[in-house]
Amino acid sequence: MSTTGRADPGLRLIPFRGLRYVPERVGSLAAVTSPPYDVVVRPDGLLHLESADPYNIVRLILPQASSPAARNQQAALTLDDWLDEGVLAPDPVPALYVYEQEGDGILQRGLIGALALSEPAAGVVLPHEDVMPHVVEDRAALMRTTAAHFEPLLLTYHGSTTPTGATGVIERAIEGEPLLRTTTEDGFRHRLWALTDPADLAEVQADLAAHQAVIADGHHRWATYLRLRDEQASPGPWDFGLVLLVDTARYPLRVRAIHRLLHRVPVSKALAAVTASGAFRVRTLDVPLPSALEALGDAASRGNAFLLAGDGRFHLLDHPDEALLARTIRADRPPAWRSLDATVLHSTLLDDIWRIPDTPDEIAYIHDTAAAVEQAERHGKTAVLMHPVREEVVRDLARQGVTMPRKSTSFGPKPASGLVLRSLTVN
Numbered sequence: 001m002s003t004t005g006r007a008d009p010g011l012r013l014i015p016f017r018g019l020r021y022v023p024e025r026v027g028s029l030a031a032v033t034s035p036p037y038d039v040v041v042r043p044d045g046l047l048h049l050e051s052a053d054p055y056n057i058v059r060l061i062l063p064q065a066s067s068p069a070a071r072n073q074q075a076a077l078t079l080d081d082w083l084d085e086g087v088l089a090p091d092p093v094p095a096l097y098v099y100e101q102e103g104d105g106i107l108q109r110g111l112i113g114a115l116a117l118s119e120p121a122a123g124v125v126l127p128h129e130d131v132m133p134h135v136v137e138d139r140a141a142l143m144r145t146t147a148a149h150f151e152p153l154l155l156t157y158h159g160s161t162t163p164t165g166a167t168g169v170i171e172r173a174i175e176g177e178p179l180l181r182t183t184t185e186d187g188f189r190h191r192l193w194a195l196t197d198p199a200d201l202a203e204v205q206a207d208l209a210a211h212q213a214v215i216a217d218g219h220h221r222w223a224t225y226l227r228l229r230d231e232q233a234s235p236g237p238w239d240f241g242l243v244l245l246v247d248t249a250r251y252p253l254r255v256r257a258i259h260r261l262l263h264r265v266p267v268s269k270a271l272a273a274v275t276a277s278g279a280f281r282v283r284t285l286d287v288p289l290p291s292a293l294e295a296l297g298d299a300a301s302r303g304n305a306f307l308l309a310g311d312g313r314f315h316l317l318d319h320p321d322e323a324l325l326a327r328t329i330r331a332d333r334p335p336a337w338r339s340l341d342a343t344v345l346h347s348t349l350l351d352d353i354w355r356i357p358d359t360p361d362e363i364a365y366i367h368d369t370a371a372a373v374e375q376a377e378r379h380g381k382t383a384v385l386m387h388p389v390r391e392e393v394v395r396d397l398a399r400q401g402v403t404m405p406r407k408s409t410s411f412g413p414k415p416a417s418g419l420v421l422r423s424l425t426v427n
Contacts, residue, residue, distance in 0.1 A: 010124060010208060010209035010210055010211060010212070011115065011116075011124060011125075011157065011208040011209065011211050011212065011213055011245070012115065012116040012118075012205065012208065012209065013096060013111060013113035013114070013115050013116075013204065013205070013208055013243070013245060014094075014096075014113060014114050014115075014116065014240065015094035015095050015096050015113060015114075015195070015196070015201060016094050016095070016113065016114045016240075016242075016422050017090045017091050017092075017093065017094050017095075017423075017426050017427070018090070018091050018095065018097060018112075018194075018420040018421065018422065019083075019088050019089070019090050019091075019148075019420070019421040019422065019423050019426070020088065020089065020091065020179070020180070020419070020420055020421070021055070021087065021088060021418065022086055022087060022088070022089050023180070025055070025085070025086055025087045026053055026055050026087065027052075027053045028053070028182065029180055029182035029418075029419070030182045030183060030184045030185065031052045031053035031056065032052075032053050032055050032056050032057055032418050033056075033057060033182070033184055033190075033416040033417060033418040033419065034049050034056060034057045034058045034061065034416070034417045034418055035414065035416070035417065036061075036151055036217065036218070036414050036415075036417055037061040037062050037151065037417070038220070038365075039367050039414065040058065040062060041366065041368065041371050041375075042062075046058060046062060046064075050064075055082060055087050056418070057150065057151075057417050057418030058417075059075070059078050060075050060078060060079060060146070060148075060150050060421075061075075061142075061150050061151060061417055063075040063078065063142075068138065068141060069141075071142075072141050072142050072144075072145035072146070073145060075142060075145065075146050076145045076146045076147075079146055079148060088421070090423065090426045091194065093196055094196070095194035095195055095196045096111050096112065096113040096194075096195040096201065096204065097111065097112040097113070097179075097192055097193065097194055097195070097420055098110075098111060098112075098169075098170050098173045098174060098192065098193040098194075098195060099111070099112050099190070099191075099192055099244060099415060099419070099420075100174065100189075100190065100191045100192075101188050101189070101190055101413045101415070101416070102188065102189045103186070103187045103188035103189055103413070104186075104187065104188070104413075106254055106413060107251065108246060108251050108253065108413055109167075109170050109171075109174070109246070109250075109251050110170070110244050110245050110246035110247070110251070111166060111170065111195075111204065111244070111245050112152050112192075112242070112243070112244050112245075112415070112420055113242075113243065113245070114237075114240035114241065114242060114243075114422060115155070115240060115241050115242075115243045115245070116239065116240055117225055117226060117229045117239055117240060117241055123212060124212050124213070125155065125212065125213050125214075125215060125222065126212060126213065126214045126215065126398035126399060126401075127215050127219055127222060127223075127398065127403060128214060128215065128219075128394050128395075128397055128398040128402075128403060128404050128408075128409075129215075129219045129403055129404050129405070129406045129407065129408055129409070130219075130403050130404070130405060130406040131219050131220050131223045131406060132220070132406060135220045136220050136223045136224050136227060139220055139221055139224040140224045140227050140228055143224060143228060144228065147423065147424045147425050148421060148422065148423050148424060149241065149242035149421065149422040149424070150417065150421050151221075151242070151415070151417035151418075151421075152218075152242045152243050152244040152415050152420075153215065153217060153218020153221045153222055153241070153242070153243050153244070154215075154216040154217040154218055154243070154244050154246065154411060154414055154415060155213040155214065155215055155216060155243050155244065155245045155246070156213060156214050156216045156245075156246050156247075156248045156253060156411070157208075157211040157212065157213045157214070157245065157246075157247055157248070158211075158247070158248055158249050158395075159207070159211065159247040159249050159250065160247070160249055160250065161249050161250055163250070164207075165203065165204070165206070165207030165208075166203070166204045166207040166208055166245075166247065167247050167250045168203070169195065169200045169203050169204050172200075173193045173195055173200070174191070174193060176193060178191040178192055178193050179192045179193060179194055180192045180419065182419075184416060188413060188416070190416055190419060192419055192420065208245070213245060214394065214395055214398045215398075216246075216253060216409075216411035217410070217411050217412075217414050218243075219406070221241070222241070225241035237424040237425075238424065242421075242422040244415045248391070252391075253391070253411045253412060253413075254411070254412050254413070255388045255389065255390065255391050255394070255409055255410070255411055255412075256367070256388050256409075256410040256411075256412060257369075257385070257386035257387055257388040257389075257409070257410065258365050258366070258367055258386065258407040258408070258409065258410045259365070259366050259367070259369060259372040259383055259384060259385050259386055260345070260363055260364070260365060260366075260372075260383070260384040260386070261363065261364040261365075261366055261372055261375055261376060261381055261382070261383050261384075262354070262356060262362065262363060262381055262382040262383075262384065263361065263362055263363065263364065263381055264356075264362060264381075265354065265356065265381070265382050266310065266311070266380050266381065266382060267308055267309070267310040267311040267315065267376075267382045268311065269382075270308055270354060270382045271308065271315055273353050273354055274317060274349070274353060277324070277353050278321060279320060279321050279324050279348065279349075279353055280306075280317040280318060280319060280320050280321070281317070281318055281319040282315060282316070282317055283315070283316045283318075284313055284314070284315050284316075285313065285314040285315070285316055286313055287314065289314075289369065289370065289373060292307055292309075292314035292316075292385075293307070293369070293385070295307075295314075295316055296316065296385065296387050297387055299316060299318040300318075300341065300387035302318075303318060303319065303320065304318070304320050304325075304339070304341050304344045305317060305318040305341070305387065306318075306341065306345065306349070306384055306385065306386065307383075307384070307385035308382055308383070308384060308385075309372070309373045309376055309377070309382070309383040309385060310373070310376030310377055310380065310381055310382045310383055311377070312377060314385075320344060320348065324348060324352070325338075325344065325348060327352075328347045328348045328351065328352045329343060329344065329347045329348065330347070333402060334397070334400060334402060336393055336396065336397060337397060337402050337404065340389065340393075340404060340405070340408065341386055341387060341389070342386070342389075342404060342405040342407075342408040343404075343405055345384065345386070345405075346358065346405050349384075350363075365407045366383075367410050369385060372385065373385070388409065388410075389404075389408060389409050391411075394408075394409055
């Protein structure tokens with residue numbers, strides 16, 4: 001196999017020697033896992049994970065210290081210590097890993113491997129969201145210092161609804177005994193198998209070479225992979241990135257919204273600005289969260305709509321003023337992009353009406369709806385609840401080369417962090 005990954009067409013997923021927890025050295029596999037770094041609700045979720053087990057993966061993906069450099073060095077030292085202590089150990093031979101998640105009415109199966117980082121112009125991996133440079137630099141500094149990929153990003157491709165090619169290999173593999181199985185506290189069951197047979201690996205390679213993928217989760221990590229690849233003077237392990245690749249024709253993902261938490265704006269102030277502008281119809285709903293989300297979904301089926309929360313009630317914003325949308329939203333994008341809720345939120349509400357810069361000091365991004373509402377109510381902030389975008393809209397825009405506003409979607413289930421890691425120094 002080539003080692004550069006720069007010239008080959010289509011998707012190319014190669015085996016690697018995964019770093020995995022040694023079960024006898026930890027309390028339980030469930031106790032050392034974590035959601036992806038950007039889904040952990042800080043500080044509460046971080047503290048909960050740190051206390052779950054002294055070896056929880058959160059100490060690597062979100063290390064705590066007095067400065068960014070110290071945090072990254074702490075993660076590198078922790079990784080070295082865990083390897084020396086036998087808490088983590090590399091598998092004996094390179095493998096692709098079949099990963100299964102099941103729970104909450106959904107079954108997901110895919111392949112974890114090291115993906116060749118083709119040049120962006122090749123269109124092999126399609127992003128659909130913008131990224132923030134400071135987050136990419138933060139992740140890049142962590143990866144440089146640790147020389148490791150701690151959690152796979154999630155890619156999707158549209159293959160076959162029948163178990164052929166890579167999917168056929170996956171479904172044969174799950175008939176055997178898994179390397180590990182565990183159930184995390186969210187109720188999801190996780191299983192992992194290793195693929196090492198040359199015939200299976202060749203069948204996977206032949207199938208994937210005909211496909212392109214869309215980034216479902218991990219845009220910042222993908223941008224980080226490309227940055228670190230471009231920093232290298234010669235071909236090597238940085239030419240590959242750790243990914244979970246899922247065929248959504250066989251295993252559809254669930255698409256959810258990512259909500260915004262406005263740190264310095266109480267609901268009363270946010271509502272007053274919207275009302276004064278006349279930009280949206282505003283209705284107050286004295287109903288439980290599930291009923292409010294139903295009302296949001298109904299309104300979103302007819303146009304742009306949002307829910308504001310934080311004062312014990314819900315406030316539905318819908319029927320935006322068309323003239324205001326025409327004035328505030330850039331005209332050089334496709335109609336599907338101009339009509340996205342995330343586009344209207346950022347261009348019309350955040351930029352024009354509320355005049356809030358999109359910085360971490362002003363806005364947090366929260367995946368869990370109840371957590372967003374709870375944090376807003378506890379701290380006197382405003383949660384802006386979003387309705388999810390349809391997957392076909394995301395894929396169509398990605399194929400057009402049009403990126404959505406960042407954090408527009410949340411595909412899931414996301415892979416649990418901590419089940420398999422990739423060291424760039426282990427051959």
